[in-house]
Structures are given as structure tokens and as C-alpha cells.
Amino acid sequence: MSHRSYNFSAGPATLPETVIKTAQLALWDYEDSGVGIMEHSHRGPLLTKVFDDVDENIRALANVSDDYEILFLQGGASSQFFMLPMNLLGSDDTADYINTGAWSKKAMVEARKFGKVHEVASSADKDFTYIPDAASYDWSPEPVYAHFTSNNTIAGTQFATEPTVPEGVPLVCDASSDIFSRPTDFSKYAMVYAGAQKNLGPSGVTLVIMRKELVERGPDTLPTMLQYRTHANKGSRFNTPPTFGVFIIGEVIKWLRSLGGLRAIAEHNRDKAKILYDFLDESAFFSATARDDSRSLMNVCFCAAKPELEESFVELATEQGFIGLKGHRSVGGMRASIYNAFPREGVVKLVEFMKEFERSNR
Amino acid sequence: MSHRSYNFSAGPATLPETVIKTAQLALWDYEDSGVGIMEHSHRGPLLTKVFDDVDENIRALANVSDDYEILFLQGGASSQFFMLPMNLLGSDDTADYINTGAWSKKAMVEARKFGKVHEVASSADKDFTYIPDAASYDWSPEPVYAHFTSNNTIAGTQFATEPTVPEGVPLVCDASSDIFSRPTDFSKYAMVYAGAQKNLGPSGVTLVIMRKELVERGPDTLPTMLQYRTHANKGSRFNTPPTFGVFIIGEVIKWLRSLGGLRAIAEHNRDKAKILYDFLDESAFFSATARDDSRSLMNVCFCAAKPELEESFVELATEQGFIGLKGHRSVGGMRASIYNAFPREGVVKLVEFMKEFERSNR
Numbered sequence: 001m002s003h004r005s006y007n008f009s010a011g012p013a014t015l016p017e018t019v020i021k022t023a024q025l026a027l028w029d030y031e032d033s034g035v036g037i038m039e040h041s042h043r044g045p046l047l048t049k050v051f052d053d054v055d056e057n058i059r060a061l062a063n064v065s066d067d068y069e070i071l072f073l074q075g076g077a078s079s080q081f082f083m084l085p086m087n088l089l090g091s092d093d094t095a096d097y098i099n100t101g102a103w104s105k106k107a108m109v110e111a112r113k114f115g116k117v118h119e120v121a122s123s124a125d126k127d128f129t130y131i132p133d134a135a136s137y138d139w140s141p142e143p144v145y146a147h148f149t150s151n152n153t154i155a156g157t158q159f160a161t162e163p164t165v166p167e168g169v170p171l172v173c174d175a176s177s178d179i180f181s182r183p184t185d186f187s188k189y190a191m192v193y194a195g196a197q198k199n200l201g202p203s204g205v206t207l208v209i210m211r212k213e214l215v216e217r218g219p220d221t222l223p224t225m226l227q228y229r230t231h232a233n234k235g236s237r238f239n240t241p242p243t244f245g246v247f248i249i250g251e252v253i254k255w256l257r258s259l260g261g262l263r264a265i266a267e268h269n270r271d272k273a274k275i276l277y278d279f280l281d282e283s284a285f286f287s288a289t290a291r292d293d294s295r296s297l298m299n300v301c302f303c304a305a306k307p308e309l310e311e312s313f314v315e316l317a318t319e320q321g322f323i324g325l326k327g328h329r330s331v332g333g334m335r336a337s338i339y340n341a342f343p344r345e346g347v348v349k350l351v352e353f354m355k356e357f358e359r360s361n362r
Numbered sequence: 363m364s365h366r367s368y369n370f371s372a373g374p375a376t377l378p379e380t381v382i383k384t385a386q387l388a389l390w391d392y393e394d395s396g397v398g399i400m401e402h403s404h405r406g407p408l409l410t411k412v413f414d415d416v417d418e419n420i421r422a423l424a425n426v427s428d429d430y431e432i433l434f435l436q437g438g439a440s441s442q443f444f445m446l447p448m449n450l451l452g453s454d455d456t457a458d459y460i461n462t463g464a465w466s467k468k469a470m471v472e473a474r475k476f477g478k479v480h481e482v483a484s485s486a487d488k489d490f491t492y493i494p495d496a497a498s499y500d501w502s503p504e505p506v507y508a509h510f511t512s513n514n515t516i517a518g519t520q521f522a523t524e525p526t527v528p529e530g531v532p533l534v535c536d537a538s539s540d541i542f543s544r545p546t547d548f549s550k551y552a553m554v555y556a557g558a559q560k561n562l563g564p565s566g567v568t569l570v571i572m573r574k575e576l577v578e579r580g581p582d583t584l585p586t587m588l589q590y591r592t593h594a595n596k597g598s599r600f601n602t603p604p605t606f607g608v609f610i611i612g613e614v615i616k617w618l619r620s621l622g623g624l625r626a627i628a629e630h631n632r633d634k635a636k637i638l639y640d641f642l643d644e645s646a647f648f649s650a651t652a653r654d655d656s657r658s659l660m661n662v663c664f665c666a667a668k669p670e671l672e673e674s675f676v677e678l679a680t681e682q683g684f685i686g687l688k689g690h691r692s693v694g695g696m697r698a699s700i701y702n703a704f705p706r707e708g709v710v711k712l713v714e715f716m717k718e719f720e721r722s723n724r
Binding site for chain 1: 373376564567584586
């Protein structure tokens with residue numbers, strides 16, 4: 001079995017090696033059925049069990065109650081940017097959005113196509129390098145929901161915990177880049193959605209956890225595929241779902257449970273991020289770009305004291321098997337994405353490499 | 363390597379074994395990059411090449427000119443049912459639909475949410491067991507497009523070739539269940555769309571081949587993800603696409619080219635279907651349910667002279683490794699789906715099994 005690099009890509013991202021090995025076998029013949037996992041009918045008994053099990057395992061992992069639907073949709077978080085307001089935001093309604101960067105802004109652009117968008121707070125003044133302080137939040141009088149992006153992959157910021165919304169306001173979270181990375185009280189949320197390709201599985205599946213009362217609220221005149229109820233009523237199998245992706249998510253959730261669940265993975269994630277941030281804080285050459293209190297444990301963004309050396313840093317890192325360290329094209333610099341499945345060892349070795357690079361170039 | 367059954371499922375369906383073996387290796391480490399195919403950035407060089415190559419190979423396989431965009435979208439054909447009229451059908455416009463069964467009807471339901479739908483012809487009078495004769499087509503005066511479903515999985519019917527539309531009317535085809543199963547003159551079409559899970563790859567990707575002038579026609583006030591131009595302008599990578607699925611499609615297209623392209627696969631498909639239909643025509647016990655001239659080469663639907671034995675037929679077949687022969691729940695009976703990747707040997711063995719069943723039960 002060939003060598004695997006340390007893959008710091010922001011998404012699609014590193015998956016647990018044990019899950020990949022399971023997938024390799026399942027591709028050819030899933031559970032001695034004589035049929036590969038990609039080739040099984042989505043209505044057959046084996047995939048029915050995959051769908052039932054992943055639902056059950058997510059509820060157990062994250063303590064999600066029966067008041068919520070767990071849906072597997074397509075089109076990425078980008079499709080939730082419009083599907084949410086299309087279902088919930090009437091033209092005279094207002095939705096509140098906390099603007100913490102590119103993804104929040106894209107969500108707001110789509111919401112404005114359906115109703116009014118009120119910006120509760122923004123960190124645009126400092127290139128989104130921090131999470132706005134709760135004291136600055138300016139809620140609208142009667143928002144139909146309040147939306148935030150829990151982790152921001154581009155600037156490398158993360159909410160320490162969910163914002164406190166005015167009583168009765170449904171809280172919606174785009175958790176694409178930090179879902180299931182730490183214990184979360186989902187009962188505080190009306191809806192959480194996440195593209196799978198960072199912490200859950202391959203690209204092409206969007207996990208939606210949504211209060212049943214919200215699922216039913218959308219107009220039934222919308223296109224069938226754009227009503228949440230369509231998918232809820234059919235256990236995410238109204239039409240042919242992305243079966244292989246859901247299978248992988250199921251395996252990832254089982255892997256998370258086997259590690260000890262969200263508390264255990266949170267500790268693992270804090271540990272990994274601390275190794276990297278501690279080094280960045282000590283280094284005279286590299287420095288973290290996000291404000292201390294807003295640092296993401298998932299995407300560690302940093303820059304070099306000599307920006308002209310960043311390109312050669314990324315090149316040399318790639319040669320040495322540290323893949324995907326280039327920062328997002330809109331902000332430059334470097335970014336190490338260290339989601340749940342990223343191994344601690346890779347962070348330790350990256351720091352060694354960075355120390356060596358610093359010695360050679362300072 | 364364990365035994366594989368003969369999988370007659372209607373979709374997700376059998377994939378070429380050589381493609382599955384390639385996928386198994388790529389999952390762990392794609393092209394010696396040290397990173398698995400699911401874990402590669404969609405903007406990195408290796409996936410850029412996957413996307414470039416699949417575009418080029420589809421154009422070469424099917425002779426698709428540069429007047430067309432080739433898009434990889436999500437949400438299945440069911441999402442094209444609404445996305446097409448959402449982009450092209452104004453509220454005062456009319457679109458013409460040929461109604462050949464459940465899938466056509468679903469497409470019509472979604473189109474009616476945006477504009478007027480005119481039924482050109484229908485085979486509802488005989489449970490959709492035939493393709494309406496061209497002489498019966500009643501076109502509307504100025505349809506913005508004409509839509510048909512080239513192959514109908516439930517009743518097992520298939521257009522022998524595309525219908526001839528009045529001059530200047532853009533022809534749109536849902537080819538989910540027979541795309542690339544035979545030579546097709548794509549220059550006659552304005553748009554062809556197909557869920558991947560029958561002839562192309564795993565579920566979760568929709569191939570759209572669309573004239574560039576139609577791509578640009580949709581209103582730019584629609585949600586960003588629902589405008590064809592969004593995806594066309596970014597090479598199907600506006601947001602994170604279903605990378606693994608597109609990779610598999612790429613491998614399936616290469617496999618088709620290596621077999622000799624659409625002429626070769628058409629011959630293979632005709633041969634397989636003939637073995638089964640010839641037996642059904644001879645048999646005193648089993649019979650094909652579609653009208654002779656409308657028979658699908660992809661989904662062979664049949665019933666037994668003693669309907670009370672159909673359940674035990676399917677059970678016994680399953681035990682003997684012939685999977686997925688139960689007819690669609692809406693029509694009953696049996697169905698053998700024998701798409702491109704289904705092996706001839708499996709059809710021969712199924713016929714042997716059916717002969718034996720007939721001997722024992724007539």
C-alpha cells in the first residue's frame with residue numbers, strides 16, 4: 001500500500017484511512033451481497049440499512065432529538081444558501097445574518113433574492129480576521145431566522161460557541177467546515193447544514209439537520225425537489241440520492257463514535273491546533289492571521305514575515321509531502337486545514353518542517 | 363476477490379468491473395499523489411485534469427461540438443425537471459411534452475409551476491407500454507422547447523430514435539436511462555440530461571449537455587446555483603462538485619471508448635436484449651410487456667402467465683445470484699435492467715434460469 005501524504009486541503013479533505021479501506025472493499029462487494037456499494041438500489045434492504053443507521057448514529061453522536069429531521073441533500077451548502085430563504089423567507093420578511101466572510105456574504109446574496117436581509121454584525125472592517133463581539137450584535141425586530149457561519153475557511157476564524165439569539169428566533173448555522181468537530185447543543189439550533197467534504201465524507205452530499213416544524217413551513221408550490229418536506233417525507237430517498245457519499249458519511253460517523261464521540265474529537269482537534277498555533281506564536285518568521293480569540297481549530301491561516309518566500313514555502317512543503325497549504329486565492333498566505341480526520345502526526349511534522357524553513361530563511 | 367452477482371437493478375446499476383478496480387486503487391492514492399481521489403481539492407491540478415479529460419472524452423465519444431456545454435450538476439434528473447422550465451419557460455410560454463410515463467409526468471408537473479405545458483402525445487391509454495406514433499403528435503404553435511424521455515424504465519419502452527420536432531423548436535431529452543447506449547446525433551438536440559446512476563457512474567451526478575445559447579437564456583435573477591450559466595462559466599466547479607462521481611464517469615467514458623465507442627456498445631446492447639426478448643417471444647410462460655416496436659434495450663419488462671408465481675420467481679432468482687429483477691412497484695411484474703455495463707453472460711444465464719423455472723412451473 002503506497003505512501004499517503006499529509007493533505008491539508010480545505011475541502012475535499014483528508015478522510016479517515018480506516019473508512020477509505022472499508023470503502024475500497026465495499027466498492028467491489030458490499031456485505032457479501034455480490035454487488036458493490038455504488039451499484040446497490042437505493043430502495044434495497046442494504047442501502048435502507050445504511051440510511052437508517054446513519055440517521056441513528058448521527059442522533060447518538062450529536063444528541064439530536066426526534067424534533068429534528070436529518071436530511072441528505074445535494075448541491076452543497078451553496079444550495080442551502082438559496083433553499084433556506086426560498087422556503088422560509090417571504091418577500092416582506094427579514095432574516096438576520098452575521099457576516100463573517102465570503103460564505104456569509106454568498107448566503108446573504110441568495111437570501112436577498114427572496115426577502116430582506118439584515119446584517120447583525122460584520123467583521124469586514126478587518127478582512128474578516130475576527131468573529132464580531134456579541135456586544136455589537138444588532139438584531140432586527142422580528143427576524144424569521146438568524147444565520148451564522150460557524151467556521152470560516154478563508155480567514156480561519158471560528159465562533160467559540162453559537163451566538164445567543166433573541167428568544168424565539170430560529171438559529172440557522174452553516175457548519176460546513178466544523179460540523180461534529182466538538183460537542184454542540186443542537187437543541188439551540190433550528191437548522192444546521194453542512195457540505196460533507198470537510199468533516200463528513202466526499203463532496204456531493206449536504207447534511208441538513210432541521211426542526212420538523214421548519215421543514216413543514218415552506219410553500220408547497222415550490223419545485224418538488226426544493227421543498228424540504230419532499231426529502232423528509234421520503235427519508236432522503238424521494239429520488240436517487242448520492243448513495244456512495246451517504247455510505248461514506250455513515251462510516252465516518254461510526255468512526256467518530258468509536259473514537260469516543262464529540263468530546264474526544266474536540267480534544268484531538270484542540271490538541272492539533274494548539275501545536276500549530278503555539279509554534280506560530282513563538283515563531284519570528286510565521287504568524288497566525290486571525291485574531292487570538294477568533295482562531296479556527298479547523299483552518300489555521302498564517303503568513304510569513306517575508307511574503308516573497310511564501311510561494312517557495314508552499315512549493316517546498318508540497319515536495320516534502322505536505323499538500324494543500326496554499327491560502328485561499330482571495331487572501332493569499334498559507335492555510336493548514338486540520339479537520340477531524342487529519343492526523344496529529346502530520347501537524348507535528350509540519351511544525352518541524354516550518355522550523356527548518358524558518359532557520360534557513362530568517 | 364469475492365464473487366459478484368448479476369445485478370439487474372434499474373439504477374444505481376452495474377458498473378464496469380475494470381472501473382471499480384480503478385476506483386478501489388484511486389480511493390487510497392490517486393496517481394501517486396499520496397492523496398485519495400475523494401480527498402483531492404476540486405481546484406487542484408489532478409482534478410482539473412479529471413474534469414478536462416471527461417469533457418474531452420465525452421465530446422470524442424458522442425461527437426458533441428463546441429456549440430454545447432457539458433455540465434456536471436447535482437440533484438438528479440428530478441432537479442432538471444424544474445431547472446429547465448425555471449430557466450427557459452416564461453409564465454406565458456408553452457413547452458411541449460411527450461408523455462411516455464412516470465418520468466415524463468413528473469417533468470410536466472414541475473414545468474407547470476413555471477408556464478404552460480402542452481401534451482403532444484401520450485401512451486397513458488395503455489399503461490405507457492408503447493411509444494406514441496409520430497403521426498399522432500400534436501405540437502403547439504410556438505413551444506419554447508419540446509421534451510421527451512428517451513427510455514422509460516418503468517414500462518420498459520424506448521424511442522427508436524429522437525422524435526422529429528417542428529423546425530426551430532429546441533429538442534430536450536431526459537436520457538437518464540439510455541444515454542451513450544447507442545449512436546445519437548446530438549446536433550439534433552438543444553439539451554440532453556441524464557442522472558449518472560444507470561449508464562454513467564454512481565448516483566449524485568447529473569450530466570447536462572446543453573447548447574450554449576440556451577445556457578445563457580435563463581434570468582440572472584434566479585438563485586445562483588439554479589442558473590446554468592453559473593456552472594458553465596466555472597467548468598462545473600462554481601462550488602465543490604461531486605468529484606468522486608465525476609471521476610467515475612470519466613473512467614466509464616474511457617471504458618466506452620476503449621470498447622469501440624457508441625457503435626460497439628449499441629451492438630453489445632442489441633445483442634443482450636435480443637437474447638432476452640427472443641426467449642420471451644418463444645416462451646409460453648413468460649412474456650414481454652412492452653409493444654414490440656417500443657421495446658427498451660435497457661429495461662426488459664416481462665410478466666408470467668401465472669402472476670401468483672412472480673414473487674417466488676424473483677425470490678428464487680435472487681437466491682441464485684440474479685439481483686434486482688422485481689418490477690417497479692407501480693406496475694409489478696419483472697424487469698431486467700441491462701445497461702451498458704451489464705455483461706452478456708448474465709443475460710444468457712438468466713435465460714437458462716428462466717427456462718428451468720418455466721419447465722418446473724408450467
